[in-house]
Amino acid sequence: MLYQFEFRPYRRQFKRALSTSHGNWDIREGIILRFTDDKGAIGWGEIAPIPWFGSETLPSAINFCRQLGDEITTETIFSIPSKLPSCQFGFESALNFGFWILDFGLKADFPNSVESATNPQSKIQNLKSKIAYSCLLPAGEAALHQWQTLWQQGYRTFKWKINVVPIQDEIKIFAKLIQALPTSAKLRLDANAGLNWSAANEWLKVCENYSQIEFLEQPLPVEQFDAMLDLANRYSTPIALDESVATLSQLQTCYEKGWRSIFVIKPGIVGSPRLLRQFCQQHDIDVVFSSVFETVIGRQAALNLAAELSHRDRAVGFGVNHWFNEDEETWLENLWNNPH
Numbered sequence: 001m002l003y004q005f006e007f008r009p010y011r012r013q014f015k016r017a018l019s020t021s022h023g024n025w026d027i028r029e030g031i032i033l034r035f036t037d038d039k040g041a042i043g044w045g046e047i048a049p050i051p052w053f054g055s056e057t058l059p060s061a062i063n064f065c066r067q068l069g070d071e072i073t074t075e076t077i078f079s080i081p082s083k084l085p086s087c088q089f090g091f092e093s094a095l096n097f098g099f100w101i102l103d104f105g106l107k108a109d110f111p112n113s114v115e116s117a118t119n120p121q122s123k124i125q126n127l128k129s130k131i132a133y134s135c136l137l138p139a140g141e142a143a144l145h146q147w148q149t150l151w152q153q154g155y156r157t158f159k160w161k162i163n164v165v166p167i168q169d170e171i172k173i174f175a176k177l178i179q180a181l182p183t184s185a186k187l188r189l190d191a192n193a194g195l196n197w198s199a200a201n202e203w204l205k206v207c208e209n210y211s212q213i214e215f216l217e218q219p220l221p222v223e224q225f226d227a228m229l230d231l232a233n234r235y236s237t238p239i240a241l242d243e244s245v246a247t248l249s250q251l252q253t254c255y256e257k258g259w260r261s262i263f264v265i266k267p268g269i270v271g272s273p274r275l276l277r278q279f280c281q282q283h284d285i286d287v288v289f290s291s292v293f294e295t296v297i298g299r300q301a302a303l304n305l306a307a308e309l310s311h312r313d314r315a316v317g318f319g320v321n322h323w324f325n326e327d328e329e330t331w332l333e334n335l336w337n338n339p340h
């Protein structure tokens, strides 16, 4: 099958820089793809790399798009190399013509799927279960002042970045946060690979006292897999791998090396949805789907995958904390009609 192909690189300033133990992240850069088939139907896709997680860089994705010219076939799409995982995701997603934009009035042929993309407690319909949303809290003390607003919006699961301030101060803030949160709330801690063995044990000893802690995400660097496997066996608080399983080949490797706790999957950078589907159908793994702070195009494609492949009641990390200032559709219309 042959499609007309167009693409637009984009840059979007976050409303608030994202503080993680990787450092601060201010700008989301990516590429929006548009396919048009021989009947004029339109398919949209998004390439949203996170190089420091192990995906390709934006320049390499742009170079890949440039060398394609203005036509593309399904054969080309399904032969995109695994060294371009965000491109694999973006191009395969654009083939899903069930989701299109008519005159920039966002429309999808999944009942209520767009509505569910913003309402935290709405449920994405899927075959086996319904999914709620988790929302990222601001790092540090700010979390104490933000969680109530998000709770009133309907969120019941929150994620809080740790290793952003010195550990003793952070544990004091954590104690205030966990005391303030209702007992029915769930809290995820994300260290972004920034702890050492001693600090990881210190955090896990603290977490042991609180049933609201759903998991500790990526406590140690990617190369310390054995140590994380050891932690997973020592404590009752589950460990979730994120940076360690950023691409499909890493996911397969960690599974083969015996990981059976939680896998955080970021569809936007993991690679081919077709190959991910095969892996998740072959292995009954405990998955949390997570955003790459993409636009509504990549988000909807990722949520459709999450709805299809989630089969445990794990909230998806796509809570809308309004990362960007502009309204999505206005932004997209401007990007497409006024390419700079």
Ligand SMILES: O=C(O)CCC(=O)C1=CC=C[C@@H](O)[C@@H]1C(=O)O
Pocket: 018, 020, 050, 134, 135, 136, 159, 190, 192, 242, 289, 290, 291, 292, 293, 316, 317, 318
């Ligand atoms: O998973 C979520 O709840 C939201 C997404 C999220 O936390 C992240 C997205 C992209 C990069 C990281 O800063 C961060 C993560 O480490 O999971």
Ligand SMILES: [Mg+2]
Pocket: 190, 192, 217, 218, 242, 243, 264
């Ligand atoms: Mg993470």
